[in-house]
Amino acid sequence: GDRFMLLYQSANRDTDIFDASDEFRLDRKPNRHIAFGYGPHMCIGQHLAKQELRIMLEELLPRLTSIEVVGDRRVVQTNFVGGLRRLPIRLDLG
Known part of the structure; x- marks a missing residue:
């Protein structure tokens, strides 16, 4: 095996996925960002963090x-x- 590294900075600004990818937009739906990881490595505290930010x-x-x-x-x-x-x-x- 080869190794690879996921670069969140690049993935969350992918112009194929996000319109206006360099803008911070709270109204983006669906928001397919991977700021909290993905799959089995997803952050278990993401729901609390999102709730705190929303409040x-x-x-x-x-x-x-x-x-x-x-x-x-x-x-x-x-x-x-x-x-x-x-x-x-x-x-x-x-």
């Missing part, structure tokens, strides 16, 4: 009047995943 957005977005980046971002990049380690923001709530 946070439902509570925050109606109150949010502005959002502003107020500092430099720090990016994490590995061979497995990438993302933000730090992104200072200011939220104004009404």
